[in-house]
Amino acid sequence: MSIYFYSLGAAEEVTGSKHIIEVDGRMILVDCGAFQGRRAEADEKNRNFEVPADKMDAVVLTHAHYDHCGLLPLLGLKGFNGNIYATPATRDLANIIMMDSARIQARDAEYLQKQARKHGQEFSWRPLYNEQDAINTTNQIITISYRRPTWITPNILLEFFDAGHILGSAMALITVTDGEGNTKKIACTGDLGRKGKAIIRDPEILPPADYIVLESTYGDRLHETTEDALAKLADVATKAIKMNGKIVIPAFAIERTQELVYYFHVLVDRKIIPEIPIFVDSPMAVNATSIFQVHPECYDEATHEAFIKHHKNPFGFNSLRFVTSVEESKSLNEMEGPMIIISADGMCEAGRITHHLANTIGDPCNQILIVGYMAEHTLGRRILNREMEVRIFNQWYNVRAEITQINAFSAHADYQEATDWLQSMDTSGLKRIFMVHGEPEVQVVFKDHLEENGFKSVQIVKYGEHYEL
Structure with missing residues (x-):
C-alpha cells in the first residue's frame, strides 16, 4: 500500500488550501481554496492551477471559507466530474461563496473593461469561472453528516467530526485500507476551531490517527477570552x-x-x-x-x-x-x-x-x-x-x-488551544504531524512549542514536496 501526502496550497502560507492524499495512484483532494493577498499575485496563483483535476477520484471539503472552497469550480472546468463530500451546512454556505465570487469576478471584468476602453488600453483579464460553473460544482457535492462513515473509494473511508470553526466545519478522518485488515488513518483538521465560540459546538476529540494534517494560522499567539x-x-x-x-x-x-x-x-x-x-x-x-x-x-x-x-x-x-x-x-x-x-x-x-x-x-x-x-x-x-x-x-x-x-x-485555535486539543486525544500511535496553513515564521514557533510538549515528529509542509506515509 503506497500512500503519499503533498500540498499545492497553504504550504508555508495561510490561504489557498489544497492537499492531496495519493493511495496506490488514486488521488483524494482535501479542499480547493483560493489564494488571497496582493491582488495581482493572488490572481496569478489562482490561474496557475496545478491540481491534476482530471485525475482526482474525489474531493473532501472541510468547510466553506473562500480559501478552502473558492477554486472548486475550476476543478470541473479542468475535467473533474467526481463527487465532492461535505457536511450539509458546508454545501449550502459553499454555494453562496462560489456564486458570490463568480458575480464579483463578472463585475470586476466589466469595470476593468470600461476603464481600459476609457484609456485606450488593451484588456484581456477574464473571470476564473462564472455562475453556471458554480452551480455545476454545487451539483457535485454529496452531503455527509457528522460521524457517518462513508466509503468514497473502494479502499478509502471518510468520517467527518465537528471542527468548531464555522457552521458546518469538519475535520476529515480518512481511513485507508489494503483489503487485508491493514489500515492507516489520516486526520485533516481543515481549520481547527476553539472552545466556547458562540452559536456552534466545540471542536470534537478525534479517534486515534497515524497522521494529523494540522493548521497553524495562530501558532505564535494566544487569544483573549x-x-x-x-x-x-x-x-x-x-x-x-x-x-x-x-x-x-x-x-x-x-x-x-x-x-x-x-x-x-x-x-x-x-x-x-x-x-x-x-x-x-x-x-x-x-x-x-x-x-x-x-x-x-x-x-x-x-x-x-x-x-x-x-x-x-x-x-x-x-x-x-x-x-x-x-x-x-x-x-x-x-x-x-x-x-x-x-x-x-x-x-x-x-x-x-x-x-x-x-x-x-x-x-x-x-x-x-x-x-x-x-x-x-x-x-x-x-x-x-x-x-x-x-x-x-x-x-x-x-x-x-x-x-x-x-x-x-478568531475562529482559529491559538497555539495553546491547538496543543490542548492534541493532548486531549490518544496520540500514542501518532507517527507525524504535518503542519500547514501558517506563515513560515509562525510555523517555526508553533513547531518548537509542540516539540516542547512531547510531539517530536512535526513536519512543516513544503509546497509540492511529497511525503510518504
Missing part, C-alpha cells in the same frame, strides 16, 4: 455613542458576522450597552444568516435553547438592519453616528467594506474594529499595522480613525 471580548466590544460601542462616531467592522460574511451580531445582542440583552443601530451591509451575509437558521444540527446548547425552546432569534433583534441594495449601502455614508457597520470582505480587499473604509477612515471620531486574521499584503493588514496612509481605489487616505483589534473573535 470571550468575556474579555465582550468587555472590549462594550468599550468600543460606548465610545462610539459618546463621540457620535461610526464603528466599521470588516468581517467575513460567514460566521464572523453572525457571531458579532450575536454578541451585540447579548450586550444589549444584559443592558451593558444601550441599543445602537447595527447595519449588516453584505448581501452574502444576509443569505448566510438565513442558512444559519436552517441548520440547528450545528448549534451549541445555548443557541439550541434560544432558537428551539424559547424561539428567540439573536439574528433579528430590534436595532439590527440588513442592507442589501447598493442605494441603501451608499446611504449609510450620509447617516450620522453613532452606528455600527459590519461589512464584507473580511480582509478589506473587495466588496462594500472598501467604500465604508474610504468614507470613515479619515475621521478621528470613527473606529475601525479588526476582529479577524488579515493576510499579508492586504488592505486589512496595512490598517492593522496602523500605517499612516492607505490606498483605497487608487487614492491615498490619511488614517485618523482609531484602530482597535479584538483577537477573541
